[in-house]
Amino acid sequence: MKRRLMLVSNSTLYGGGYLEHCQQQIQDFFGKEVKRILFVPYALHDRDAYTKTARNKFKTLGYEVESVDETSDPVEAVRKAEGIFIGGGNTFRLLKALYDSKLVTEIKKRVLQDGIPYMGSSAGTNVSTISINTTNDMPIVYPPTFAAIGLVPFNINPHYLDPNVNSKHMGETREQRIIQYHEEPDTPCVLGLREGCMLLVEDNKATLLGCTKARLFQRGQQTTEYEPGSDLSFLLTDAQ
Amino acid sequence: MKRRLMLVSNSTLYGGGYLEHCQQQIQDFFGKEVKRILFVPYALHDRDAYTKTARNKFKTLGYEVESVDETSDPVEAVRKAEGIFIGGGNTFRLLKALYDSKLVTEIKKRVLQDGIPYMGSSAGTNVSTISINTTNDMPIVYPPTFAAIGLVPFNINPHYLDPNVNSKHMGETREQRIIQYHEEPDTPCVLGLREGCMLLVEDNKATLLGCTKARLFQRGQQTTEYEPGSDLSFLLTDAQ
Numbered sequence: 001m002k003r004r005l006m007l008v009s010n011s012t013l014y015g016g017g018y019l020e021h022c023q024q025q026i027q028d029f030f031g032k033e034v035k036r037i038l039f040v041p042y043a044l045h046d047r048d049a050y051t052k053t054a055r056n057k058f059k060t061l062g063y064e065v066e067s068v069d070e071t072s073d074p075v076e077a078v079r080k081a082e083g084i085f086i087g088g089g090n091t092f093r094l095l096k097a098l099y100d101s102k103l104v105t106e107i108k109k110r111v112l113q114d115g116i117p118y119m120g121s122s123a124g125t126n127v128s129t130i131s132i133n134t135t136n137d138m139p140i141v142y143p144p145t146f147a148a149i150g151l152v153p154f155n156i157n158p159h160y161l162d163p164n165v166n167s168k169h170m171g172e173t174r175e176q177r178i179i180q181y182h183e184e185p186d187t188p189c190v191l192g193l194r195e196g197c198m199l200l201v202e203d204n205k206a207t208l209l210g211c212t213k214a215r216l217f218q219r220g221q222q223t224t225e226y227e228p229g230s231d232l233s234f235l236l237t238d239a240q
Numbered sequence: 241m242k243r244r245l246m247l248v249s250n251s252t253l254y255g256g257g258y259l260e261h262c263q264q265q266i267q268d269f270f271g272k273e274v275k276r277i278l279f280v281p282y283a284l285h286d287r288d289a290y291t292k293t294a295r296n297k298f299k300t301l302g303y304e305v306e307s308v309d310e311t312s313d314p315v316e317a318v319r320k321a322e323g324i325f326i327g328g329g330n331t332f333r334l335l336k337a338l339y340d341s342k343l344v345t346e347i348k349k350r351v352l353q354d355g356i357p358y359m360g361s362s363a364g365t366n367v368s369t370i371s372i373n374t375t376n377d378m379p380i381v382y383p384p385t386f387a388a389i390g391l392v393p394f395n396i397n398p399h400y401l402d403p404n405v406n407s408k409h410m411g412e413t414r415e416q417r418i419i420q421y422h423e424e425p426d427t428p429c430v431l432g433l434r435e436g437c438m439l440l441v442e443d444n445k446a447t448l449l450g451c452t453k454a455r456l457f458q459r460g461q462q463t464t465e466y467e468p469g470s471d472l473s474f475l476l477t478d479a480q
Contacts, residue, residue, distance in 0.1 A: 014408035045423040090420050092379075133379055138417040139332075139386055140373055140424055146382045159411040168254035170435055171399040177378040180330050183285040184380055195410055 002115030004029070005151055005201035007128055009158045009193035009210075011088050011121040019057050019121070022198055025209055027061055029200065030083055030117055036064040038081035042097035043089025043123040054087060068103070078106045081116060088122025088158075091135035095127050096143040108149050118151060122158045125193070129155045134181055134190050136174070152201060153188065154235050155181075160192030160215055175215075175223075182219040189235060190217040197228060206232040242355030244269070245391055245441035247368055249398045249433035249450075251328050251361040259297050259361070262438055265449055267301055269440065270323055270357055276304040278321035282337035283329025283363040294327060308343070318346045321356060328362025328398075331375035335367050336383040348389050358391060362398045365433070369395045374421055374430050376414070392441060393428065394475050395421075400432030400455060415455075415463075422459040429475060430457040437468060446472040 006022075006029040013021035030037065037058060041050040051067040058065045065085075071077040078084070084107060086094070098104050111118045120128045126135045127148045134155045163173040172180070178190050193199065197210035208214050208230045216224045216232075226232060246262075246269040253261035270277065277298060281290040291307040298305045305325075311317040318324070324347060326334070338344050351358045360368045366375045367388045374395045403413040412420070418430050433439065437450035448454050448470045456464045456472075466472060 010410050012410050014410055045420070090417075093420075093424075133381075135379065136411055138374060138376070138421060139379060140417075140421040140427075142386045146379055159409065161409055161411070169399065169401055170250050170252050170254055171376055171401070177330075177380075180285070180333075181378060181380040184333075187380075 003112055003151065003201055003203055004115065004117040005111070005128060006117070006119040006198060007125040007152075007156060007193070007201070008119065008121040008198040009125065009160070009212075010195040013196050017057075018053055021196060022210065023061055025198060025200070026119065029119065030063060032062075034063065034083040034117065036066055036081075037083045037085050037119075038077055039065045039067045040084065040086040040094075040098070040103070040124070041067055041069055042101075043087060043091065043094035045093075050087060050089075054085065058085075068101075074101045074103055075106050078103055078110055081110065083117040083119070084111070085119045086121075086124030086127060088124055090140055091123040091126045091132050091137040092139050092141050092143055094123045095132055095146075095148060096141050098127060098149075099144050104149055108151065111149075111151055125156050125158050128152065130188055131155060133187070134178060152206075152236060155188055155190045156199070157190055157192045160194045162194075175217075178217045182217060187219055189219075191215075191232070191235065192217065199232065201236070204233060204236050206236055208232055243352055243391065243441055243443055244355065244357040245351070245368060246357070246359040246438060247365040247392075247396060247433070247441070248359070248361040248438040249365065249400070249452075250435040253436050257297075258293055261436060262450065263297075263301055265438060265440070266359065269359065270303060272302075274303065274323040274357065276306055276321075277323045277325050277359075278317055279305045279307045280324065280326040280334075280338070280343070280364070281307055281309055282341075283327060283331065283334035285333075290327060290329075294325065298325075308341075314341045314343055315346050318343055318350055321350060323357040323359070324351070325359045326361075326364030326367060328364055330380055331363040331366045331372050331377040332379050332381050332383055334363045335372055335386075335388060336381050338367060338389075339384050344389055348391065351389075351391055365396050365398050368392065370428055371395060373427070374418060392446075392476060395428055395430045396439070397430055397432045400434045402434075415457075418457045422457060427459055429459075431455075431472070431475065432457065439472065441476065444473060444476050446476055448472055
């Protein structure tokens with residue numbers, strides 16, 4: 001299977017600029033062959049402003065950005081894309097817009113069959129997985145399904161957050177929420193990507209990159225911590 | 241319109257026991273006429289354990305608890321109920337189960353037409369409003385719609401949380417998420433109920449009770465803070 005994915009937990013790390021913490025990995029990932037990246041700004045309300053932010057950043061890294069929202073035919077834009085970047089924001093809004101624009105199937109085809117590189121951050125990482133069942137976002141719109149593009153056979157929880165032991169807030173912790181997900185039948189692994197880390201997938205190889213650890217939740221099993229540099233290729237086989 | 245609602249932000253307040261912080265309000269609300277309360281435990285996976293917790297607590301307050309899950313015909317149980325309590329947990333799981341059991345219409349009828357008292361906490365408060373669009377929960381299952389029972393013409397965000405100024409986490413704050421909701425067209429008011437407060441609705445009168453303030457978000461307007469004791473009846477008119 002051709003497949004090149006860069007799935008980033010968060011677009012901005014505390015104290016840094018937009019995509020600053022992963023800029024080296026972005027350049028390594030898209031390399032010198034890709035000149036022009038198709039950007040999908042659907043997760044934020046102000047798509048023009050969002051495109052400008054992404055365009056400015058990618059320009060400093062040596063890439064042109066074309067927004068799918070600026071084209072008359074989004075499906076055709078995906079068909080011609082050399083590489084795709086889906087930015088973060090609200091995951092429900094993003095997934096609904098991807099279905100409304102009929103991009104889900106086309107992106108999947110381009111990435112898995114044609115092998116063009118796909119980068120996602122936050123919500124853009126969520127929609128690359130099996131489903132958005134493990135997003136942190138508020139369900140502000142109703143998508144036609146929670147099934148997502150399915151570029152990998154597991155789920156991700158971006159912005160994964162450890163419990164704050166000093167908190168007096170009684171809402172569920174992130175871990176408790178993921179455990180609730182795994183109370184449901186036939187639910188896949190969930191990789192909790194802390195802010196600062198990202199998953200690089202190349203064909204059937206998956207590697208954790210960045211500066212923070214990831215936490216893996218498997219239904220009915222103990223959770224496991226992985227350091228940056230870990231080989232997580234086992235997640236790519238369907239029956240984990 | 242007959243309507244008696246007690247919509248509690250959270251079932252447990254830091255340092256206290258289950259429903260301890262609102263037990264006086266519960267007794268004032270159900271009064272001495274109601275002897276037996278129908279409990280809906282659908283928001284948690286272990287419904288038996290959840291029923292036991294609710295039953296034990298309500299017993300100390302002078303009420304018997306029957307769980308809708310222990311009856312052979314949930315719709316019939318709602319038809320005969322003297323009062324209803326829907327507990328917290330995962331809002332998506334709860335709403336889906338309410339639709340699967342065909343309880344949404346029946347509960348609405350019993351509360352708005354027959355005037356039986358309805359108490360909700362957390363997810364049980366979410367499902368009493370127009371929709372679950374402003375829940376904090378993880379979308380672990382896909383309900384047939386986000387539209388909810390609709391006992392009030394606005395939305396609630398339970399466990400409302402102020403931003404932590406010391407946090408280095410870059411996920412959206414609760415306020416930012418609700419603002420994203422209001423970027424969508426035709427979205428109703430959202431009442432952010434901090435842990436510790438609750439809304440009492442009697443016919444067309446709504447009063448904030450408890451020990452914390454509520455924060456009201458109205459599309460295109462400044463947010464407003466309300467102290468316990470505030471009259472929020474204006475929220476009950478459809479065109480706020």
